[in-house]
Amino acid sequence: MSTLLFSTGSLLAEQGAYITGEHPRGGSLSAHLGIYADTDGALTIAKAASAEYAYRFEKNTMAVPSFGFSQNVYWAKFTVTNPGPARMLYLRVAYPHLDSIILYEPAVRGGWAVREAGDLFLFESREIKHHDFIFRLNVQAKSSRTYFLRFKSQGVLEFPLYLTDSETLRDEDHETQIVLGVYYGILLVLAVYNLILFFIIGDRAYLYYLLYITGYGTMQLILNGLAFEYLWPESPRWENLSLPVTVYWTFFWGVFFVRKLLNTRAMTPLSDTVLAVLQTILLMLIPVSFVMSYRFAISSAAALAILFSVIVLVAGFFSLLQGYEPARYFMAAWIFVLAGVILYGLKAFGVIPSHFVTEYGNQIGSAIEMCLLSIGLANRMSVMNRDKESALKQSYRMSRLQQESEIHSVRLELELLKKNIQPHFIMNTINASIVWLEENPALAVRLLRALADELRLVLEVSNHPFISLKEEIRLCRIHLEIMSLRHDKIFRLRTQRLDMSREIPPLIIHTLIENGITHGLKERRRGIFLLTEERENESVVYSLRNNGTSTGDKMKSGTGFRYIQSRLEEAYPGRWDIESGPAEKGWTVKLKISFEQKSGEKLCEY
């Protein structure tokens, strides 16, 4: 391979010439560039190439010359020294988003050959159909020529420059295409996967994720310049707008997805509100970006990209604090994305230099992130299933409990009804009424009315856990009326100093009275019951005295007493007591109910 030696075209400029012999396969021109920032953009090539300006071009020290959002025009110059035979070399500007690139090639007969490129031109106008800008340079044999490039852009201004031969160009491209192919392949597979899942499962989280992936993929295509090449080669205007719009679009769905994935509405409502606001801003910016200046659009997109990442990271962090499982995958994924996006954003603002990591770290990070998010989605599904199962179990348990409690209260009601509306009671009463009909019809009527009243009242109170003392007394009096007429005796209930509003379980006093009649008052012509109450500190004692004889142990063994027991135990567990014993000319039953200091139990309302 012949070598060519070229020297610099200037005495004072420090950059060395690009000597083709030293780069058999080509390489970056960065070390050989002189750069001049043309602040008013008025410099002409004549002036730029003049000796006057020679010293104004400063040697480039950046690996990739990168100037962020710059309003300036930048001039770059480099010298190519070719000691060998004539060659065709390719000058590649590896940044697809430059608005205007003008190449000044020194013409053989003096003057300059001017070629222009940029993303404001139709794609087909490019010399070489490539997503980067490529100029063919016909390098003469044994020549040393200085070329000038003029850059202007509304967006980020950077120009990674490479000079290579066609084979190298092809080889490099080959490798790049494979890498990009793998990357976009991953995105495509993830997109299709989530699309299918969305159709099968119907969970919208998959849809949002899918839209995020496709948006993100489009964003990357734009950044790579591939979108312009393949998607809209004839719309340079759209090409310029596409990046900010796609950024907003992508992050809009991204926020939606994050909210769904992390279930922020339910778990971290504050985060959810913030995210919702961000989402609204993003949505509003889409139409706005059509009318705002490109510079503003691009810079706000970059700013929002960073904002998006940070907010989402914080939301994820709070979600993680809550112990939400999918948040773990999410956080892991987002670290990658965050790193990539922040780096890219910082490079966009010129804070850090352009580097392989800032260019491709983004894509690598995002690929990893998307895979992790898919795992996160799957994890979310399994968490949801687990929650659903345990919620189901919980609801079974609750409904069982409720059923049991319903059964319990129905059983109590049944006990009450069975005990108090027995055929024995009804038939005996009817029997007596029939006898009265023949002897004294008025009494028959009274008896039947009393029977009707008692039945109606018992049915009414049967499903109440408590009734007022007043109601209970009334029921007892009706019952005594019935008994009086059946036995042709006089039964009465007297009361003294009772708090009629106090609530007690139904038919307790009633049962005690029944017992009194059955066991103690057989011999007497008159049965007088006296019910009194004594209030002690923590309890109330009801005394029911009748003028009968002792009931002895009989009281404690019948169904009546069992009813009293179960009712009292249910209402005042462990806090009640009944004792009976002889009293002056009669028999007394004492019912003691103790109050509990702590509330939460429906007790006698005091």
Add this chain to the structure above:
Amino acid sequence: MRILIVEDESVAARGLERAIRELAGSRIVSLKVLGSFTAAEYFIQDNPIDLLFLDLQLHERDGFELLTQLAADSFQTIVVSANTDRAIEAFEYGVLDFLPKPLDRQRLKQAMDRFDSVTISSGRNMKYLSIRKDDRAELIDLSRVEYLRGGDNYAMIHISGGALERHRKTLDSFSKILPGNFLRIHKSCIVNLDYAVSIRTSAGSRYELELKTGENIPVGRTFYGELKQRTQK
């Protein structure tokens, strides 16, 4: 007949008494109303009765205990009760009848008619025979009774296995309550046909019923016809 009513509700007692008097007025020798069974026990000791009307709550065990006691006695018992769900069981103990409350005159008449009859009707389902043992009464399965031999005011119960028990009821009395597999074959004998084998003729054109036990029981002339009919089935 000498009647005793045990009823704790005086109004019901009055109604029952009135109904009984209307139905059987002339045949009543005495009618006493008492409010408790304890009082009745004392009364019965000194005053024999023929028919007892008893208001009984049959949902507790006590009721059936009492029935067992009463069934061992010489008189017939009619249970009067508002609770009819265990009426069938009461019949198994050998009560004459079970009257539900409220009282129905027709049913009362049926019960009194039963009291008057002497033929063993097939509709009864008495299952237990109550035997007095000391001061308690015991039940034995009626299916173990082979035959009953009667005296003036008692009956001897022949139980399979050879046991012999004495009962206060007369054969006439038993006729009112025994089930249809029993048959009066003699003025002084009721036989459980389940133990009958065949009719044999003995000297002097007298008939005997051979039992599975090998015993031969003389058959009264007036009762032969029915016996023949029954054993031919």
